[in-house]
Amino acid sequence: MNLINFMEKFPDEASCRRQFKLIRDQEGVICKKCKCTDHYWLSTLEQYKCKKCGFRTTLRSGTVMENSKLPFRYWFIAMHLLSIVKKPFSTLELQRQIGHKFYEPIWEMVQKLRLAMGDRDSQYKLDEFVELDEGFFESNKEEEVNELTGKKADKKRGRGSQKQSKVIVMTSTKEAKPTKKNQKPSKLRYVKMVVVEDLKASTIEKEVERNIESNSTVKTDGFRSYSNIKSKVKEHLQQIIPAKQADKLLPWVHTVIANAKRQLLGIHHSVSDKYIQNYLDEFCYKLNRRYFGIKVFDRLMVAAVNFNF
Ligand SMILES: [Zn+2]
Structure with a gap:
């Protein structure tokens, strides 16, 4: 559409x-x-x-619209843009295009749609063959808005202290013979990205359990927090390799991390650590539905109808 x-x-x-x-x-x-x-x-x-x-x-x-006073049409425009625009777009730009006087309600609307996207994807688990690695995303400790209800937006950028948000990145792939030079030996199926407080073994194992089917094979590097993943899945392939070769061992997670960073930084400049999960949820939602074509809008509507917090 x-x-x-x-x-x-x-x-x-x-x-x-x-x-x-x-x-x-x-x-x-x-x-x-x-x-x-x-x-x-x-x-x-x-x-x-x-x-x-x-x-x-x-x-x-x-x-998702509960308690919102915005017209339905605003929500429809936002869902339409989230469905058709491949890259993230700025909420400030959406506010300008809609011509709404205040930034906060528009910001809140888009964040809620991102939450609905995350909620939808959290209902599925990755399976078969999964690459797993940790990524570090630059975020800002300063809050974009104090509460999700969005009262005090501070749009000034770059004031807060920088932080490295820790993200567990998982990609399910299937084997595929490369037909071109430099092509990966596998095809990407689905992606999940989860912001975590720490990279302790117990934290990672909890996320593996929550996001990956137990009959899967998981491939990681030699990081010691991964050493007990095998208790959660059918098979764990762990390989100790120099950091420089990590993209050879886990080609898809590295591609996905690089793309997510490029998109996020390109549009949002500085993302609050409190909301980085929402932006990653939008990224994953779109990537996971990249072959859906015009159906993405209808699917997002279903997610929006069913999401309430
Ligand atoms: Zn009743």
């Missing part, structure tokens, strides 16, 4: 609300009070009414 198609399909607030309701009906509405899933639709109020207890659920309630 390009911009023209998008404008034709969603020309106004009403068309966005209709589509959002359609997806909600497909996904199912759950009563917050009694967990019942049968509802009447009160069309004049645009609310669901529980058939069992009468509790009302607004169109936004229980979704």
